[in-house]
Amino acid sequence: MLLRHGMNPHQRPAGAEPLDPARPPLRVLSGEPSLVNLLDAVNAWALVREAAASCGAPAGASFKHVSPAGVALAGPVDDVAAETFGLDAASVGSLTSAYVRARDADPRASFGDMIAVSEPVDAELADLVRRLTSDGIIAPGYAPGTVATLAAKKDGRFVVLEADPAVVPPAQEVREVGGLRLVQPRDDAPLTADLLTRAAPALAPQAVTDLLLGLHAMRYTQSNSVGYLRGGMAIGIGAGQQSRIDCTRIAGAKADKWWLRRHPAVRSMTFVEGVSRTERTNWRLRVVEGDLDAQETALLSAVTRGVTLLTPRERASWLGRLDDVAFVSDGAIPFRDNVDEAVRHGVRHLAEPGGSTRSPDVVVACREHRVTRVADVPRLFHH
Structure with a gap:
């Protein structure tokens, strides 16, 4: 496959080839993807595919720069999201709801995103995407007529990719960087509800779903990464920060904005x-x-x-009503300041790998704030 360009427009020529020519993992149905488009697409597809299978509901993701701006399961679309995207909240279909809820986590960051959904695109979703500013979409199939609808976007430059759900990535990953060939096993550590309920049997079903969705999201978010989730959708994702507390604050600010838009x-x-x-x-x-x-x-x-x-007092009062939020960290929380910050954004449930030398301080912080902590989940660094 000849790509439009590599990471940047001056990096030409660029290409991609399937490891198994007889069974490529995806097909280009329209448009000419760049290298970044494909990186976003393959990561986004892996995320929604795994999240849907694990959580038992259609999943959608909005990807930008190889990290999700948002990810969500199918569910209710509230009036704010419906108005934002010009939809009737009472009649939104399940697949469209998954993507709308994902994009609504950070609609500004999702401008020009790569869309991924876990089920074949239907006419409703295609009509919505037709009206949005996005670079492309990847899905396991397309209903009749939807490819033509999508291919007309951006004067034919909108990228339409069809993933083959039967293709499983190889057990070994290989990357060549700076004259080195790097080899590692693919990250296929199981992420299941049992991983959470064994450690915290009292977790409510919604908390289990939110934490589980968060674990899947962190697996495909550039490290360091954390996520705030509520009601089967991300409301704030922080990616690629060298300091975890910075990541926690950035994602928390996004969660606050998501909530304040509902004032x-x-x-x-x-x-x-x-x-x-x-x-x-x-x-x-x-x-x-x-x-x-x-x-x-x-x-x-x-x-x-x-x-x-809004006055500062009105803002603080409204933010104090944000509650029952789940928080997931891709690596061990190194200091209690992350917990102190997270609870400012309504966090009541937390999952992290643990194992830091300061983990006892994190345990104390969770106890003080009455946050249910699930430790010993896999570390999910992604680069």
Whole structure:
């Protein structure tokens, strides 16, 4: 397969070839993928495939720069997400709901994403994707007519990939970097509900699902990584930070923004005619982020029909209502500050590999904050 370009446009020519020419893991149905498109696609497909099988529900992911901006299982689409994507919350199908819930975790970061879903694309999802800014999609199949709908995006440059669900990646992974050939076994450590319930039998079923989904997400998120999850969907993912506490804060800030977008004052914002859905979403995000300067305030006044900005007290009061959140870390939590930070964002359940020299401090912090801790899950570094 000749690729559009490598990691960057100046890296040409670039190509990809299946290890088994008789059974390639995917087919290009439309568009010309770049190397980054394929890296996003194969990681995103692995994530939704494993999450759906493990959690027993259709899964969707929004991938950017080889990490999920969001991942979710099929489930209820609330009014905020429905308005954001121009849908009727009462009639959204299960596969569409999985992707909508995934993209709604961080709609700004998902701009220009690679989409992955665990089931064949239907007409409803294709129609939604047709209206969104995305680079491509990977799925195990497509209903009649949907490929044509998707292939028309971006003047034919939208990448449509079909994954072969029967293909299992090889047991050994090989990568060549800087004159070295690196070899390791593929990360196929089992991630199952039993892994969680054996350690914490009192976990509620929803907490088990959220933690399990989080483990699958961390397996395909650039390390260091943490995730906040609630109701079968990620609400904040932090990736690629050298410091775990920085990652915890970044993901926590995303979870806060997800929750603040549901504040009645933010939901009631109305816009003048001609303001696109993407612009509306971005303005709502700026409002919940706060600290608008004079120029931004003037611009906001020009595009809305009146808006009441949240006071610090209103923000704090609303954020205090975020609860029952699950937190997953791809590596051992090294200090209790991660727990102290996580509970500021409603965390009540936590899964981490443990084994740090400061793990006893983490145990104490979880006890003080009444957070259920599940340790001894696999380390899930991904690079």
